[in-house]
Each structure stands twice: as C-alpha cells, then as structure tokens.
Amino acid sequence: MTETAGIHKVTVSEAVTRVIDTLTQQDAVRQALDFLEADNDSTTEEQIELTEIEAPTFEEAEKGRVFARKLADLGVTDISVDEVGNVFGIRRGTGNGPTLVVCAHLDTVFPRGTHVKARREGSRIYAPGISDDGRGLASVLTIARALKEANLQTEGDLMIGATVGEEGLGDLRGVKSLFARRSDIDGFISIEPGTPDRITYLAAGSKRYKVTFKGPGGHSFGSFGTPSPIHALGRAIARFADIQVPHDPKTTFNVGLISGGTSVNTIAETAEAVIDMRSTSQAELEKLETQALRLFRQAAEEENKRWRRADAITVQLERVGDRPAGSQEPNSLIVQAAAGAGMAMNFRPILEGASSTDSNIPIHLGIPAVTLGGGGDFGGAHTLNEYYDPTDAHLGVQKILLTILALTGLAGVTAPLLSKRG
Ligand SMILES: [Zn+2]
Numbered sequence: 045m046t047e048t049a050g051i052h053k054v055t056v057s058e059a060v061t062r063v064i065d066t067l068t069q070q071d072a073v074r075q076a077l078d079f080l081e082a083d084n085d086s087t088t089e090e091q092i093e094l095t096e097i098e099a100p101t102f103e104e105a106e107k108g109r110v111f112a113r114k115l116a117d118l119g120v121t122d123i124s125v126d127e128v129g130n131v132f133g134i135r136r137g138t139g140n141g142p143t144l145v146v147c148a149h150l151d152t153v154f155p156r157g158t159h160v161k162a163r164r165e166g167s168r169i170y171a172p173g174i175s176d177d178g179r180g181l182a183s184v185l186t187i188a189r190a191l192k193e194a195n196l197q198t199e200g201d202l203m204i205g206a207t208v209g210e211e212g213l214g215d216l217r218g219v220k221s222l223f224a225r226r227s228d229i230d231g232f233i234s235i236e237p238g239t240p241d242r243i244t245y246l247a248a249g250s251k252r253y254k255v256t257f258k259g260p261g262g263h264s265f266g267s268f269g270t271p272s273p274i275h276a277l278g279r280a281i282a283r284f285a286d287i288q289v290p291h292d293p294k295t296t297f298n299v300g301l302i303s304g305g306t307s308v309n310t311i312a313e314t315a316e317a318v319i320d321m322r323s324t325s326q327a328e329l330e331k332l333e334t335q336a337l338r339l340f341r342q343a344a345e346e347e348n349k350r351w352r353r354a355d356a357i358t359v360q361l362e363r364v365g366d367r368p369a370g371s372q373e374p375n376s377l378i379v380q381a382a383a384g385a386g387m388a389m390n391f392r393p394i395l396e397g398a399s400s401t402d403s404n405i406p407i408h409l410g411i412p413a414v415t416l417g418g419g420g421d422f423g424g425a426h427t428l429n430e431y432y433d434p435t436d437a438h439l440g441v442q443k444i445l446l447t448i449l450a451l452t453g454l455a456g457v458t459a460p461l462l463s464k465r466g
C-alpha cells in the first residue's frame with residue numbers, strides 16, 4: 045500500500061448516519077461489538093498462527109487450507125478453493141439483498157525460507173507478514189466469529205474469504221480471477237493493516253515491463269562498429285527519463301533495475317531493464333505505456349542506424365505487471381458507510397490517496413469497493429522487522445463490522461445501503 049495522491053473529504057449523509065445509529069442501538073449488534081473486543085487476544089493468537097505458515101506469492105496453498113478449515117468452524121458454508129487458490133465461503137442473508145465480499149490476502153512478499161516465527165517484545169509482535177496481511181486474515185475470522193456469536197442475520201449475502209497473489213508479481217491474480225468468474229458481486233471490502241480512521245477508495249494502476257535488448261556482441265576493439273545493446277538501453281533510458289507526466293492525476297515512471305554485459309572490453313550481447321509506470325488515471329497510464337514502448341523500440345533503431353547495421357539490435361518488451369487504475373466519488377455510499385461507521389466510534393475519517401490493493405479490480409470495474417484497516421498499530425511492512433501491536437485492535441474490526449452491516453442491511457432492522465448490480 046503506497047500513497048500516491050492527495051487527501052479528499054467525505055460527507056456522510058443523514059440517511060447513512062441514521063442507518064449506523066439504528067445499528068449501534070441494537071442489542072445484538074452491541075453484543076457483536078463487545079465480542080470483538082473480548083476476542084482481541086485470541087484473534088492475535090490466530091494471527092500469529094497464520095503468520096507462521098509461510099506463504100510467498102504463488103505458494104499460498106498451505107495457509108489457504110488452514111484458513112479454509114477455520115472458516116468452516118464459523119458457520120461459513122459452501123467453502124471452496126478456486127483454480128488459482130482463493131478461498132471463499134458464503135454466509136447467507138435473508139435473500140434478495142446485495143452480495144458483499146469481505147476478504148484479506150494470503151500471500152506475503154517474503155521468499156520461502158524466511159524466518160517467520162513470531163517474537164514478542166513489549167506490546168509488539170515481530171514477524172514478517174504479521175501485519176500485511178496477517179492482520180487482515182485474522183480480522184476476517186474474528187468478524188465471522190462475531191456475526192455467528194451474536195447470531196446476526198444480514199439481508200445481503202456475505203462472501204467471506206482470502207485471495208492469493210496480491211503482492212508484487214502476483215499482480216492481483218487472485219482478485220482478478222474472482223471477478224472474472226463471478227458477475228454477482230455488488231460490493232467489496234479488503235482488509236489490510238491500518239487504523240480505523242483511514243479509508244482507501246482510489247486505485248493506483250501500474251504497468252511493469254522487462255525490456256531486453258539483444259545484439260551480436262563482439263570484442264570492443266576488434267569488432268568496433270557492432271551496435272551495442274547496452275548503448276541502446278542507455279539511449280532508451282535517457283529518453284524515458286525525459287517523459288513529461290501530469291502531477292494530477294499523479295503519474296510516475298521509474299527504471300528500477302538494469303543489467304547486462306559480460307566484461308569491460310566486450311560489446312555486450314544483452315542489456316535488460318525493468319520499468320515501472322503508475323497512475324491514478326487509467327487513461328494517463330495507457331498514454332504513458334504507449335509512449336514508453338515506442339521509445340524503447342526507437343532506441344534499438346537509433347543504435348542500429350548509428351552503425352548502419354539494420355536489425356543488429358532487437359528489443360523484447362515483456363509485460364510483467366498490470367494493475368488497473370480506477371476511482372470512485374469520495375461521497376459514494378460505500379465510502380460514506382465506512383466513514384459513518386468510524387464516526388459512530390468517534391474517529392474522524394481520513395480518505396487515503398490512491399494505492400494498489402485487491403480493491404483495484406472492483407474499483408476499475410465500477411463496483412463499490414474500499415480497503416479498510418484491521419486495527420492495531422503496525423510498522424516495517426514488507427521488511428524483516430515487520431511488527432504488529434494488538435493494543436485496541438478491536439476498534440478496527442468493530443468499525444468494519446458496522447460498515448458490513450450498513451452495506452448488507454440487518455434483517456428486519458435496516459435496509460442495505462449497497463444496491464444490487466444490473
Ligand atoms: Zn497487503
């Protein structure tokens with residue numbers, strides 16, 4: 045989760061405030077909220093248990109199996125693992141309501157063999173992945189437990205589960221597959237580490253390419269005049285670095301890695317770069333992509349022309365990442381529901397800048413989606429010093445539970461704020 049844009053404001057309507065107020069006055073809802081507080085310690089234990097199962101992106105199966113077993117114990121039915129490894133089950137509503145997804149991601153950025161045993165230090169727990177997204181997974185489970193414990197009957201269906209491939213080269217493959225298979229999802233909540241005041245509702249898109257220049261190579265003195273892949277790459281980077289992009293919508297580019305060549309007195313046979321382009325606007329992202337691809341091709345031609353050796357240098361452009369961008373109105377109902385739930389608990393809502401999370405896919409598709417913080421304190425995400433502090437973490441999941449109930453409706457009490465698509 046990286047912030048890439050400025051902060052906007054949300055205004056919660058009277059109608060939404062009334063729904064939240066009505067919910068918080070229900071005994072059963074209060075019972076569920078109290079349960080979340082009482083469950084905080086055992087939720088932390090469960091979070092540690094899940095974090096200690098390694099799950100690098102593309103290797104989430106074992107953690108997925110354990111997570112599925114836990115869901116089954118919580119009254120979630122129809123649990124299945126799809127072909128990419130997403131784990132989802134259903135908690136049925138009374139029918140005719142909207143379908144809301146509540147999920148976290150199974151994968152972490154840490155390669156197999158990383159020491160993932162948790163270590164307590166004061167109120168903090170250190171372990172790679174403990175927050176991102178150990179907190180999300182544990183949040184999903186405690187929320188399901190609270191719904192069961194208080195016997196809350198929603199009007200809409202809840203699709204509760206966990207995705208694969210959220211991080212890095214996973215390229216959101218889990219959530220992409222979910223939306224490719226299902227057209228009946230009306231709303232989406234992704235849980236990531238974070239505090240209860242923050243709401244992520246904008247999706248930063250990204251495109252990543254591995255660029256490879258190839259040529260015949262040769263001795264630097266004896267074969268002088270042979271076009272060089274490294275020189276071609278240099279030409280390309282110089283032009284790429286000069287691309288003009290807008291401030292707003294924020295659009296960025298970066299050459300993050302370069303490699304190539306074999307020795308100082310050899311004309312290289314290959315040169316490679318990995319580039320990253322991002323924007324909060326899909327149109328700007330695609331414009332930047334077109335421009336970048338064109339100039340990488342031009343650089344190969346220029347290097348060939350320089351030595352009058354047509355086709356000596358070739359360039360391969362391999363897309364290694366594609367996350368779509370998207371935006372929603374800050375006053376859309378799903379944002380209002382999350383903000384209103386936070387306000388009912390005395391948090392001042394803060395709308396985050398665009399980031400890249402599982403919500404990117406529904407937001408891009410025009411389906412209401414937010415990414416919410418599971419609560420507690422955290423730091424060092426994506427590093428070996430990642431930690432989580434469970435102090436008052438229940439506030440995060442209490443806010444999410446209220447948001448869920450407002451969106452799906454509580455049977456016989458409040459109508460769903462979320463509408464059915466189509
Ligand atoms: Zn995450």
